[in-house]
């Protein structure tokens with residue numbers, strides 16, 4: 001994959017297979033890698049998912065991680081993950097002509113199934129907190145194991161195969177422009193996020209068992225849920241997860 005020629009200071013690297021791009025980027029950070037360094041891989045043997053889960057990463061997908069220095073405010077950094085979802089949705093739209101929606105807070109969805117997962121992890125490099133933004137997109141995958149009935153690839157959704165290189169370039173450009181805007185305004189993509197968020201107006205079940213209707217997303221990207229008794233609560237994604245009542249979203 002040739003991802004050279006992108007106009008940016010930090011390197012864009014490519015490996016055919018790694019254990020986890022998030023782990024590789026963390027190792028590079030510990031050896032002094034520049035902020036903005038991106039690693040793409042065409043397969044992972046130990047892909048990391050949210051909540052300690054693994055992320056199946058067969059050939060056919062595109063797996064990426066980007067290094068970022070954390071800001072002074074960990075609360076602000078929480079807005080990074082949903083914002084990245086918008087940036088990735090834009091990149092996929094540019095290359096594949098499909099608009100993927102977002103299941104709050106940050107899964108990209110096509111045809112009611114999961115197209116892409118995002119995992120931001122933080123770690124210390126000497127006295128500085130650094131972040132790795134990890135993105136896994138199901139691109140040309142033909143089929144998933146029966147245990148992953150909620151997964152879908154771009155190939156399955158559109159019947160077309162896509163050049164990983166084109167997607168890697170678009171992802172790099174969209175991430176770079178999103179990060180530049182996000183540094184000035186942490187809610188820079190809020191309007192697009194609200195438009196893409198598939199939960200809005202729908203019934204959600206919170207991980208604590210309560211059921212309500214998702215009515216809005218606030219500037220901190222918390223989901224505003226209205227309960228049958230009329231009460232409302234803004235829920236943070238560190239605290240609860242949501243599921244629709246009928247299916248994945």
Ligand code: BTN
Nearest residue numbers: 020022047048049050117134136
């Ligand atoms: C999730 O939905 O649970 C998050 C999945 C994140 C997967 C990506 S693939 C690239 C990067 N490297 C990893 O090991 N995980 C992330």
